[in-house]
Amino acid sequence: MSEQGNGSVSPETLVFDVQHLDLYYGKHQALKDINMQVKRNEITALIGPSGCGKSTLLKTLNRMNDWVSGCRVEGKILFEGKDIFKEVDPLALRYRVGMVFQQPSPFPKSIFDNVAYGPRVQGITNKAQLAEIVEKSLRQAAIWDELKDRLDKSALGLSGGQQQRLCIARTLAAQPSVILMDEPTSALDPISTQKIEDLALELKKDYTIVIVTHNMQQASRISDKTAFFYLGELVEMNDTETLFTNPSEPRTESYITGRFG
Amino acid sequence: MINEKVTQKLVQVHRKETLSQSVITACGIAAALLPFLMAAFLLVKGSGTFWDFGHSITEFLFSAQWKPSDTMEGGGQVGAAMFISGSLVTCFLSLVFALPVSLAAAIYMSEMASPAVQRLIRPVVEMFTGIPSVIYGWVGLTVLVPFLRKIFPMPFGFSVLAASLVLAVMIFPVITTMAADAMLAVPKSWRDASYGLGANRWETIRNVILPAAQRGIFTGVVLGLARALGEALAVAMVIGQMKRFPTSLFMPASTMTTVIANDMGGPWKAGNTAQPCGPWACCCL
Amino acid sequence: MEGGEYSAALWTLGLLLFVISFILIFIIHTFGKDPLKLKEED
Numbered sequence: 001m002s003e004q005g006n007g008s009v010s011p012e013t014l015v016f017d018v019q020h021l022d023l024y025y026g027k028h029q030a031l032k033d034i035n036m037q038v039k040r041n042e043i044t045a046l047i048g049p050s051g052c053g054k055s056t057l058l059k060t061l062n063r064m065n066d067w068v069s070g071c072r073v074e075g076k077i078l079f080e081g082k083d084i085f086k087e088v089d090p091l092a093l094r095y096r097v098g099m100v101f102q103q104p105s106p107f108p109k110s111i112f113d114n115v116a117y118g119p120r121v122q123g124i125t126n127k128a129q130l131a132e133i134v135e136k137s138l139r140q141a142a143i144w145d146e147l148k149d150r151l152d153k154s155a156l157g158l159s160g161g162q163q164q165r166l167c168i169a170r171t172l173a174a175q176p177s178v179i180l181m182d183e184p185t186s187a188l189d190p191i192s193t194q195k196i197e198d199l200a201l202e203l204k205k206d207y208t209i210v211i212v213t214h215n216m217q218q219a220s221r222i223s224d225k226t227a228f229f230y231l232g233e234l235v236e237m238n239d240t241e242t243l244f245t246n247p248s249e250p251r252t253e254s255y256i257t258g259r260f261g
Numbered sequence: 262m263i264n265e266k267v268t269q270k271l272v273q274v275h276r277k278e279t280l281s282q283s284v285i286t287a288c289g290i291a292a293a294l295l296p297f298l299m300a301a302f303l304l305v306k307g308s309g310t311f312w313d314f315g316h317s318i319t320e321f322l323f324s325a326q327w328k329p330s331d332t333m334e335g336g337g338q339v340g341a342a343m344f345i346s347g348s349l350v351t352c353f354l355s356l357v358f359a360l361p362v363s364l365a366a367a368i369y370m371s372e373m374a375s376p377a378v379q380r381l382i383r384p385v386v387e388m389f390t391g392i393p394s395v396i397y398g399w400v401g402l403t404v405l406v407p408f409l410r411k412i413f414p415m416p417f418g419f420s421v422l423a424a425s426l427v428l429a430v431m432i433f434p435v436i437t438t439m440a441a442d443a444m445l446a447v448p449k450s451w452r453d454a455s456y457g458l459g460a461n462r463w464e465t466i467r468n469v470i471l472p473a474a475q476r477g478i479f480t481g482v483v484l485g486l487a488r489a490l491g492e493a494l495a496v497a498m499v500i501g502q503m504k505r506f507p508t509s510l511f512m513p514a515s516t517m518t519t520v521i522a523n524d525m526g527g528p529w530k531a532g533n534t535a536q537p538c539g540p541w542a543c544c545c546l
Numbered sequence: 547m548e549g550g551e552y553s554a555a556l557w558t559l560g561l562l563l564f565v566i567s568f569i570l571i572f573i574i575h576t577f578g579k580d581p582l583k584l585k586e587e588d
Contacts, residue, residue, distance in 0.1 A: 067456060069375065094459035101457070105450035108473055117468070118458040167454070174458050300564065307561025309554040321558060329552040339555040345562070480578040487570045491563065517559050525556060 013040045014081075015178060015208045016061060021075035023056060025068070030056045032232045034075070038178075038225075043200060043209045045219035045240065048229035049260060054212045057229070058180050061210065062097040063090045080177075095122055098171035102183040104163035106155035106170070111147055114155045114166060118174030133173050141169035142199055161192025168199065179203065181211040185218065197222050216256060220244050228252045310339055327504060341517070343506050348516040350507040351421055351496065352489040355428035359485065363433050364478070367440035372466055383441070389434040398498030401427040406499055415511035419501030422510040427495050432485035439484065443477020444470055493518035 016038035023031035031053045038044050046054035056065070063084060065071045077084045084093055095118075106114050115134045124130060134151070138144040143165045147158075155166055164184060171179060181200070185193040200209055200222050213219050219226050220240055227237035228251075236249045247253045254260060310316050316339050324340025370382055401423060410418030447470050455465040471478075501513020502523055515523075 062457065064453070064457060091459045091461060094457060099457040101450060101453060103450050105448065105454050107451055107454070107469060117455070117460075121458055121460045121464055170454070170458070303557070303561045303564050306554075306557040307564075308558070310551070310558040314551050314554060321555075329550075329555045331550055331552050333550040337551050339551070339558070341555070341559055341562075344559065476578050480574050483570050483574050483578075487567055490566060490570075517563055521556050521559055521563075524552070 014038075015040050015079065016210075017076075017078040018057075019076040019078070021057075021060070021073070021077060023053075023060060023065070023074075024072040026070045030232055031060075034234050036227060036234055036237060038208060038210055040208050041204055041206075042224040043204050043211060043222055045223035045226045046210065046212045046229060047214075047216060047219050047226060047255075048235075049255065050214075051231075052229040053232040054227075054229045055182055058099075058182055058210060058212050061178075061180055062094050062099055064094075064099065066090060095174055096176050097178045097180060098174055098176035099180045099182065100164070100168055100171050100184045103187055104160055104167050106158070106163050106166050108154065108156055110152045111155045111158075111166065112151040115170050115173045118170060122174065133175075134169075137169040137173040138166075140172050140203070141165045142195065142202075143169060159192075161188050161195065164188060164192065164196060165199070168196070172203075176207070178208045178210065181209065183212055183214055186214055193218075216244075228255060230255070314339075325506065341520075343504060344515050344517045344520045347421075347500075347507045347514045348490055348518065350514075351424045351428060351500070351516055352486055354421070354425035354510075355432060355489050356482065356486060358425060358429035359433045359436060360482065362429075363436035363440060363481070363485075366433075366437045367444055367478075368466060370437070370441045371444035372462065372470065383438075386434045386437055386441075390438070394431065394492055394495040395498075397427050397431050398495035401495060401499040413511055417501055417513060419499055419513045420509075420511050421500065421507045421514050424496045424500040424514075424516075425510075427499055428489045428492060431492065431495065432489050435485040435488055436478075436481040439481025440474065440478045443474035443481070446477070447473045491518065493522040497522050 014037055016036070018034050018036040021031055021034040022029065034053075034057060036057075046058065048054050059065050060073065061077065061079075061084075065073070073085065079088065079093065079097065082088050084090075098118075107117065109117075112131075112134055115137050116130045119130055119133050124133070135144060135148075138147060143162065146162065147166070155163065158166060164187075168179075168184075185196050188196070197218065200211065203209060204224075211219075211223065223240045225237065226240045226243045228235045228243065228247075228249075230251055236243060236247060236252045238248075243252065244256060247256060310321065311318065321339055321341055322345065323342050324338065325342050326338035326340040327343060328338045330337035366386070370379060370386075374382065405426060406418035406423050408418075409415060409420065409423055413422070415422075451469050451473065452465060455469045460468070496516055497519040500515065500519060502515050502519050503513040504515055504520075505512070507514040
């Protein structure tokens with residue numbers, strides 16, 4: 001595994017610090033000795049063929065793997081300096097680290113109630129406050145104008161692309177500092193994909209984004225850093241441009257040139 | 262020559278096919294027709310009280326005077342309010358007992374039990390829906406009634422309470438299986454989204470799963486209610502079958518079903534049922 | 547009890563039970579499971 005970039009990173013810019021992470025599903029080891037850093041206000045892309053562990057790593061960053069029975073983790077992940085397995089309450093972690101999934105899955109509730117779900121879970125009940133947060137999040141997701149007149153209608157009536165942007169607004173409403181995206185555009189048409197990529201580039205000004213993607217062009221379009229995974233190992237991680245134009249590992253080069261994947 | 266044989270065979274096959282086709286169609290039509298025929302029959306027989314004997318629907322539904330005469334001339338009273346309210350009270354009460362337990366069991370089965378435990382519990386609960394009602398009635402008679410008589414201030418043990426409890430046990434598996442099915446049908450993506458926003462298990466159950474499953478749960482409740490309303494034997498064996506209003510939990514009463522079962526000339530009389538029916542019940546098993 | 551008014555009254559009780567079951571099944575049909583169909587149409 002080779003890693004290049006700045007030698008030392010000041011703690012304020014280091015959002016995630018993954019140290020010697022091993023992950024087991026039962027007897028099968030899905031992640032092997034992962035060491036990785038995610039910097040603030042950057043888009044970090046995780047790429048690699050199916051089953052390489054990139055989604056697994058993503059889900060470990062907000063401890064969603066806790067819900068998978070038989071999942072065992074060894075090693076450390078520091079979020080803003082704190083060990084997420086020992087020093088942080090998982091629920092509080094998820095308030096700060098939000099996730100957007102591959103399938104757009106709004107709740108069968110109104111658009112307003114969907115976006116207000118996160119704040120309500122965090123204990124906000126004041127109607128005016130909720131309305132403010134909902135509007136702010138929908139604006140940030142670039143979908144306020146389309147939806148402002150039907151906040152009380154069911155979210156299931158929206159198109160796929162709209163639903164995914166709604167899910168992004170829902171994640172934003174919880175006021176996280178990090179957004180994890182697990183192949184957010186693979187179920188969408190090219191126009192919606194474009195909108196969401198533009199959205200990610202906008203959002204990175206205020207948030208840190210880690211995106212798992214199957215689509216190398218997407219990674220090279222929007223990310224600042226890219227990490228290539230293969231069979232549970234982090235093979236190479238670098239500035240996106242460097243990784244795609246001048247990879248150091250032969251496996252990386254094979255994947256990028258399409259020899260497998 | 263060959264052409265003739267082929268044509269003959271084709272005609273034979275065609276005839277066989279039309280035959281089986283018409284048999285199947287006839288069966289299908291008969292099956293669809295049967296409930297209508299039953300409904301028509303009941304309608305004719307059941308409206309006799311109003312046409313032939315001149316009573317009014319209001320009297321039937323709301324009057325408490327139940328003294329129909331045994332003869333063809335009529336002149337008696339047919340107020341069935343006692344039995345109607347008996348049915349409604351016992352069934353409503355059985356829902357009150359069964360629903361919380363059913364919901365808890367369904368939540369446990371769909372959200373909390375490990376897959377191994379789930380595979381064990383589901384078939385067990387589903388099996389309970391197949392137990393003959395006479396068994397419920399018999400256990401109620403021999404175990405529940407004496408027990409209730411001991412711990413509550415009731416003269417007989419045969420009571421509205423006993424009937425409601427027996428019915429609750431009978432409808433519990435009905436409601437639980439439907440509710441658990443409805444909850445398991447909630448897509449994993451909604452659960453993931455809720456957990457991803459920082460909700461814990463109870464918040465997810467309360468805000469996402471139960472609302473999403475409410476139609477299935479409602480269906481389960483209504484099915485349970487229908488089963489409870491239609492139950493004659495088990496209720497008859499523990500309710501005491503006194504022709505009175507269900508004014509007290511601890512006193513006997515009657516329901517629509519027990520009145521029909523009892524007074525249609527059947528042998529059930531509270532208390533004596535145990536002796537001859539015990540061996541029969543064992544045979545049923 | 548032979549025929550006559552008593553048996554007619556019991557038949558009416560049976561009819562009432564039948565009608566109630568019908569109503570319950572109709573309720574299930576109207577109020578059960580429609581949103582799932584809506585979702586599948588997406």
